[in-house]
Amino acid sequence: MDEETKLMEGFVEAEYQASVIRYAKAIPVADALKSDYAAAVLKASRMWRLKDQGGVPFLPIYDEMTEAHLQQRDRLLKRRIFKASRYDLPALGRVVLFAVGNTDNRYACDSYFQRFGVGETDKGMRIMSDYSVCVDCCGVGCQTCAGGWIFVRGRVIKLLGEPLEIHRLDEVEDEKYAAAHALDV
Numbered sequence: 001m002d003e004e005t006k007l008m009e010g011f012v013e014a015e016y017q018a019s020v021i022r023y024a025k026a027i028p029v030a031d032a033l034k035s036d037y038a039a040a041v042l043k044a045s046r047m048w049r050l051k052d053q054g055g056v057p058f059l060p061i062y063d064e065m066t067e068a069h070l071q072q073r074d075r076l077l078k079r080r081i082f083k084a085s086r087y088d089l090p091a092l093g094r095v096v097l098f099a100v101g102n103t104d105n106r107y108a109c110d111s112y113f114q115r116f117g118v119g120e121t122d123k124g125m126r127i128m129s130d131y132s133v134c135v136d137c138c139g140v141g142c143q144t145c146a147g148g149w150i151f152v153r154g155r156v157i158k159l160l161g162e163p164l165e166i167h168r169l170d171e172v173e174d175e176k177y178a179a180a181h182a183l184d185v
């Protein structure tokens with residue numbers, strides 16, 4: 001899963017750098033498209049293909065930094081990558097699912113927050129699905145979710161059978177999510 005993991009690590013880094021640039025200074029609206037922020041977003045976008053979304057969405061651009069921006073800047077985190085699970089699926093072929101944390105240190109930065117699916121798309125290997133963790137069952141599966149996760153956007157991934165390979169890349173610190181982290185899915 002080295003290639004997929006490298007892509008996910010690259011995305012997490014690029015996404016973080018884009019946010020750091022965005023919240024470091026005001027970017028005049030007139031300059032937005034030729035700013036270093038736009039370049040950083042483009043870099044992250046090259047790893048992302050969620051069906052109709054070719055790129056990573058721009059965060060709002062403002063002419064001046066506000067107190068809210070400064071607070072946001074102080075909360076930024078690079079996502080942690082907790083678990084990678086490789087599947088071979090009839091509809092999609094080889095897919096690796098990555099359980100990751102949040103980018104805002106107020107919420108779920110030390111535990112499961114989202115799950116991204118990485119696989120082959122018409123643009124090559126990309127992030128092609130986005131699920132959020134079910135907060136009712138903390139990722140173990142319940143009646144309101146499909147196996148602990150709720151579809152957000154991109155390709156729907158129907159899991160059949162066990163994963164072929166699992167790598168636990170980081171420890172989950174929030175005990176509520178330890179059960180999901182221990183599952184072999």
Ligand SMILES: [Zn+2]
Pocket residue numbers: 134135136137138139140141142143144145146148149
């Ligand atoms: Zn659930």
